[in-house]
Amino acid sequence: KAGVTQTPRYLIKTRGQQVTLSCSPISGHRSVSWYQQTPGQGLQFLFEYFSETQRNKGNFPGRFSGRQFSNSRSEMNVSTLELGDSALYLCASSRTGISTDTQYFGPGTRLTVL
Amino acid sequence: AQTVTQSQPEMSVQEAETVTLSCTYDTSENNYYLFWYKQPPSRQMILVIRQEAYKQQNATENRFSVNFQKAAKSFSLKISDSQLGDTAMYFCAFLPQGGSEKLVFGKGTKLTVNP
Numbered sequence: 112k113a114g115v116t117q118t119p120r121y122l123i124k125t126r127g128q129q130v131t132l133s134c135s136p137i138s139g140h141r142s143v144s145w146y147q148q149t150p151g152q153g154l155q156f157l158f159e160y161f162s163e164t165q166r167n168k169g170n171f172p173g174r175f176s177g178r179q180f181s182n183s184r185s186e187m188n189v190s191t192l193e194l195g196d197s198a199l200y201l202c203a204s205s206r207t208g209i210s211t212d213t214q215y216f217g218p219g220t221r222l223t224v225l
Numbered sequence: 226a227q228t229v230t231q232s233q234p235e236m237s238v239q240e241a242e243t244v245t246l247s248c249t250y251d252t253s254e255n256n257y258y259l260f261w262y263k264q265p266p267s268r269q270m271i272l273v274i275r276q277e278a279y280k281q282q283n284a285t286e287n288r289f290s291v292n293f294q295k296a297a298k299s300f301s302l303k304i305s306d307s308q309l310g311d312t313a314m315y316f317c318a319f320l321p322q323g324g325s326e327k328l329v330f331g332k333g334t335k336l337t338v339n340p
Binding site (some may be wrong): 143146153154155156158161167169199201203211214215216217218219 | 262267269270275316328331332
């Protein structure tokens with residue numbers, strides 16, 4: 112069974128630009144969560160989608176948004192990039208998104224904002 | 226709000242020895258789940274072990290076991306017979322029961338296994 116895939120693996124952008132990251136969950140998984148990982152703040156929850164609906168959202172500004180498609184693939188978008196948005200963005204999938212399910216993580220997208 | 230604290234930013238251990246990583250958490254919830262995740266230098270986060278708070282028995286997965294002390298809100302990870310491949314960042318994480326996948330992570334412990 113293929114694991115969680117994320118594209119692209121690396122991105123370099125400049126301040127003010129916008130970026131879209133993609134996550135394909137494990138086949139059969141309908142929940143996708145996104146996390147931001149930085150050396151200073153560690154791993155922080157961004158949002159979770161299930162069946163194309165955002166069910167939970169972390170404490171991030173509105174510049175961070177996401178969506179989920181009918182095939183459970185998810186994208187997150189960051190608009191008006193700031194230097195502080197440089198981070199590793201991880202997505203994780205699970206079957207139903209309830210706490211009894213294990214979350215499986217992708218390899219991440221490394222975003223660098225110059 | 227829940228918080229997870231890992232008080233050891235870095236640790237090292239000799240190959241074949243045993244090491245224990247500490248984790249404490251703060252919550253008012255009674256039912257929840259605790260996890261240890263491993264993130265090797267390749268960056269893929271891998272689940273090591275999980276513990277349901279309602280289970281008194283400590284979880285075990287091969288060389289990995291936990292010491293779960295609910296009253297003390299402590300959840301340590303013991304790695305026995307350490308191997309070079311265990312070198313990684315280890316994250317302790319908390320998830321309330323019924324919470325839709327909002328894992329709360331500790332800052333992590335960087336473990337180095339020396340030959």
